[in-house]
Amino acid sequence: MSNFNIFAVRAMYHFEMSRFRRTLMQSLIAPVLSTALYFVVFGAAIGERMQQMGGISYGAFIVPGLIMLSLLTQSVSNAAFGIYFPKFTGTIYELLSAPVSYFEIVLAYVGAAASKSIILGLVILATAATIVPLEIEHPLWMMLFLVLTSVTFSLLGFIIGIWADGFEKLQIIPMLIITPLTFLGGSFYSIDMLPPLWRTISLFNPVVYLISGFRWSFHGTADVGISISLGMTLGFLAVFLAIVAWIFRTGYKLKT
Amino acid sequence: MQPIISVANLSKTYASGFYALKNVSLDIRPGEIFALLGPNGAGKTTLISTVCGIVTPSSGRVTVDGHDILDDYRAARSLIGLVPQELTTDAFETVRATVTFSRGLFGLRANPAHIEKVLKELSLWDKKDNTIRTLSGGMKRRVMIAKALAHEPRILFLDEPTAGVDVELRRDMWALVRALRASGVTIILTTHYIDEAEEMADRIGVISKGELILVEEKVELMRKLGKKQLTLHLQQPLDNIPPALAAYGLTLADKGNDLIYSYDARDAEHDSSSIAALLGDLAATGIHFKDLQTTQSSLEDIFVTLVSDRK
Numbered sequence: 001m002s003n004f005n006i007f008a009v010r011a012m013y014h015f016e017m018s019r020f021r022r023t024l025m026q027s028l029i030a031p032v033l034s035t036a037l038y039f040v041v042f043g044a045a046i047g048e049r050m051q052q053m054g055g056i057s058y059g060a061f062i063v064p065g066l067i068m069l070s071l072l073t074q075s076v077s078n079a080a081f082g083i084y085f086p087k088f089t090g091t092i093y094e095l096l097s098a099p100v101s102y103f104e105i106v107l108a109y110v111g112a113a114a115s116k117s118i119i120l121g122l123v124i125l126a127t128a129a130t131i132v133p134l135e136i137e138h139p140l141w142m143m144l145f146l147v148l149t150s151v152t153f154s155l156l157g158f159i160i161g162i163w164a165d166g167f168e169k170l171q172i173i174p175m176l177i178i179t180p181l182t183f184l185g186g187s188f189y190s191i192d193m194l195p196p197l198w199r200t201i202s203l204f205n206p207v208v209y210l211i212s213g214f215r216w217s218f219h220g221t222a223d224v225g226i227s228i229s230l231g232m233t234l235g236f237l238a239v240f241l242a243i244v245a246w247i248f249r250t251g252y253k254l255k256t
Numbered sequence: 257m258q259p260i261i262s263v264a265n266l267s268k269t270y271a272s273g274f275y276a277l278k279n280v281s282l283d284i285r286p287g288e289i290f291a292l293l294g295p296n297g298a299g300k301t302t303l304i305s306t307v308c309g310i311v312t313p314s315s316g317r318v319t320v321d322g323h324d325i326l327d328d329y330r331a332a333r334s335l336i337g338l339v340p341q342e343l344t345t346d347a348f349e350t351v352r353a354t355v356t357f358s359r360g361l362f363g364l365r366a367n368p369a370h371i372e373k374v375l376k377e378l379s380l381w382d383k384k385d386n387t388i389r390t391l392s393g394g395m396k397r398r399v400m401i402a403k404a405l406a407h408e409p410r411i412l413f414l415d416e417p418t419a420g421v422d423v424e425l426r427r428d429m430w431a432l433v434r435a436l437r438a439s440g441v442t443i444i445l446t447t448h449y450i451d452e453a454e455e456m457a458d459r460i461g462v463i464s465k466g467e468l469i470l471v472e473e474k475v476e477l478m479r480k481l482g483k484k485q486l487t488l489h490l491q492q493p494l495d496n497i498p499p500a501l502a503a504y505g506l507t508l509a510d511k512g513n514d515l516i517y518s519y520d521a522r523d524a525e526h527d528s529s530s531i532a533a534l535l536g537d538l539a540a541t542g543i544h545f546k547d548l549q550t551t552q553s554s555l556e557d558i559f560v561t562l563v564s565d566r567k
Contacts, residue, residue, distance in 0.1 A: 005330070011360025015349075022348060090344030094403070097308040097338050098361040099330040255312050 008100040009108045016082050016112030027078070028120055031070045035124045036131065038066050042188065043132040053190060054221045059132030063125070064215040065187030071121050071146070072153050072182055072207065076174045079113035079157030084164050087253075096255065102248035106158065113154035114147070121146050135218070141226075142217035148233050149210055153178075155240035162253050181207040186215075191223045206232060258322070259283035260411060260442050261307060266316030268302055268466075276302040278466040280316070284411075289433065289443045291457035291474075293450065293559055299466040300446040301341060304413050308338045320411065334362055337409030341416040341446075343396045347389035351380055354388060355402045362407035374402050377432065394425045401432070412436060414445040418452060430456060450559055462562050469562055477558065484552050486517040486531060488538070488545040498541050504534055515545070 020027050043059030053061040086092040095105060128134060136142050156173075164170045185207030191199050202208055203224075213229025216222035222229065247254070261284035268277040277299050284290050294300050305311040307318050309329055318325045320332035346354050355371050375381045378398040383391060388399060397417070404412060414433070418426045433443055433456060447453055453460055454474070461471045470477070493512035507516045517534055538545070 003330075005363045007360045007363050007365060011357050014360075015346075015357050018353070019348075089346065090340075090342050091346055093310055093338070093340050093344060094358065094361060096310045097333060097336070099333040099363055100361065101330075251312055255310065 005100050005104055008098060009104050009111075012095075012100075012105065012108030013112050013115075016109060017115065019082075020078075020112070020116050027074075027116060028123065031074055031120055032123050032127055035066050035070050036127050038062070039128050039131045043128075054219070056219050056221075057133060060134050061190075061215075061219070062188055063128045063132065063134060064218045065182070065185075065211050066128070067121050067124050067146075068149065068207070068211045068214050069179070069182045069187055070124055071117050071149055072178050072210070073174045074120050075113060075117040075150050075153035076157035076160060076178055077170070078116050079110055079154040080161035080164065080170050080174075081157075082109050082113055083158055083161035084170055087161075092254070106155075106244055106248075110151060110154045110158050113157060114150040117150035117154065118146055121150070137220040138217040142214070145210070145214045145217055145229075145233070148230075148237065149214070152233060152237045152240060155237070155244055159240060159243050159247065162247055165253075178207075181205050182211070186211045186223055206236065209233065257285055260286040260321055261444075262317075262319045263303075263307070264317045266303070266306065266318060267314050268299075268306060268311060269314045275466050277306070277313075280463075280466075280468045282461060282468060282471060284442060284444060285459075286410075286442055287437065287440055288458040289437055289445070289456050290459050290461060291453035292444065292446045292461045292463060293453055294446070294463035298463045300463055301415055302466075303463065304338070304415050304444070304446065308336055308413060309333055330363075334407070335410045337404035337407065337412045339400050339404045339412070339414045339417055341419065343393065343400065345388045345396055345399060348387055350385050350387055351375065351391070351399055351402070352384040354399065355406045358403040359406035362409075364407050370408065371406065374405050377435075378402050379428070394421050397421055397425065401429075405436075409441065411442045411444070414443065416446055416448065418447065418449060426452075462559060464562075478552070483557070484519055484550060486519075486534075486548060486550050488515040488517070489513060489547040489549075490515055491544045491546050494543070498543070500541050501534075501537055504537075515543070 039059065039062075042062055046058075050058040052058065086095060125134075160170065160173050184202065185205045186202070191202045191208060194202060209224055209229045209232035212223040213226055213233065216226050216229065246252070261282075263280055263282040266277055266280045267275070269275050280299075280303060292300050292303065302311055306313050307320070307325060309325060309332075313326075320335055323329075323331040323335075325332045346357075349357070352371060352375065355374065356366060356368075359367065359371065372381065375384055378401060380395070380398050380402055383395060388396060391399065401414075401417070417433075418429055421429070430452070433445070437443055445452075445456070457474050459471065460474050460477055462469045487509075490513055494508060494515065495512060497506050497508065497515075504517055507518075508514065509516055515538075517531070519530065
């Protein structure tokens with residue numbers, strides 16, 4: 001048998017993507033609709049009465065932050081639910097007894113969760129473009145940040161899905177940590193607008209760097225340097241990969 | 257003959273300190289049906305789960321067709337199909353999709369013809385596009401078997417395959433197991449139904465409190481440990497066993513109307529004249545009987561005796 005079970009990766013990936021298609025209303029339409037409402041309220045309605053942010057209309061300014069908000073929460077939720085559900089139903093036995101490596105399991109489940117998030121991000125972007133005037137200065141960087149963030153936070157979701165032993169735990173981190181950090185990470189404002197103390201505190205919020213880098217790819221301006229944003233994103237990726245590697249090495253919450 | 261599964265000195269201690277398996281050694285021969293019997297919590301599922309890769313062994317070694325289950329897990333696991341005890345299915349998937357998924361998971365290219373064959377053999381073809389949640393319990397059990405057979409395994413583990421299924425499905429499963437064995441598949445099954453093991457198995461293993469008490473050919477086990485009983489229905493009831501017959505260890509039943517002679521199946525073979533001698537001595541003491549019957553203890557009796565002896 002070869003050292004890479006491509007058929008297993010495909011099977012797991014397609015299985016997860018078919019769940020995405022089955023639950024399109026919940027997976028895609030609901031987050032797109034709620035984000036579109038933000039654009040309508042803060043972009044088109046209130047945004048027209050607000051000052052421009054560094055020469056950019058407020059509606060266009062919040063687009064990267066709002067995409068990031070959906071991207072982070074959906075990446076975490078998709079991946080967490082994807083691996084938690086087999087644990088909950090007991091079908092995880094099939095993964096554990098199949099000739100698949102842990103790397104292949106992560107590749108398929110995180111890959112599927114990240115794919116869903118990327119699709120979601122692009123649909124939200126397309127929706128935003130119909131509501132607010134939008135230009136993307138660095139489209140390749142935008143895609144890079146979109147992919148990196150989706151993969152990184154899908155890994156976090158995968159970790160949460162392994163750790164969780166109930167549906168409540170699945171929701172705790174996205175609701176109580178990710179969403180507040182994203183709101184306070186500059187989704188709706190530039191952290192340069194904050195008083196110096198709060199600006200310093202904000203720099204401890206990791207989501208600031210993700211939103212800043214993503215915003216730079218759209219508008220060419222950012223709260224922190226692009227290299228720092230990229231470095232932080234890759235740093236998160238490395239940390240989450242290390243945790244996933246530890247989980248599989250020890251069988252934490254998977255094997256007895 | 258090289259064993260297809262070799263378990264050597266396998267032990268498993270859970271984090272709680274519970275010893276689930278204690279130094280278990282067992283060889284499974286290719287093409288046989290091996291029944292693993294034991295009371296609840298004896299370690300049957302832990303043993304199966306360890307061989308299949310779901311439970312990590314604490315010590316010992318397991319090989320499947322020569323492949324170590326830890327060092328060479330891909331080769332080992334690709335040979336095995338597992339039907340777990342619980343009905344764990346993807347409720348919202350269709351029958352065909354979930355069986356196809358299982359084949360892919362085991363590293364095989366899609367083969368709709370094989371999936372169709374498996375589903376037809378299990379009477380699931382008509383339900384192929386149904387979501388699993390719409391199926392009955394028995395049908396879900398069939399789906400579990402179809403998933404285990406999707407990658408054409410050489411070894412099939414059936415953990416309590418007929419628990420909670422109706423008689424018809426049970427007989428269908430027995431027929432399926434026989435057909436699989438005929439095609440060369442090695443089958444290891446755990447069961448609470450002793451008659452199932454008696455009906456199906458070539459060899460029996462009895463596990464109790466994590467220890468493999470016994471592994472024996474079914475026929476040999478029944479011959480060795482099976483008690484035979486000769487019951488004589490007397491013409492006249494007896495109050496006591498006459499002293500001349502004391503050596504036979506006879507007992508009276510049914511208010512002295514039945515005279516019972518118990519003997520080991522082995523003894524009967526080694527000393528076939530014992531019954532003739534008894535009958536002669538009965539005639540000499542003037543005891544006459546109107547009818548007689550012999551019975552042999554079932555595998556269930558043997559199992560209960562073995563397990564209770566360990567308590």
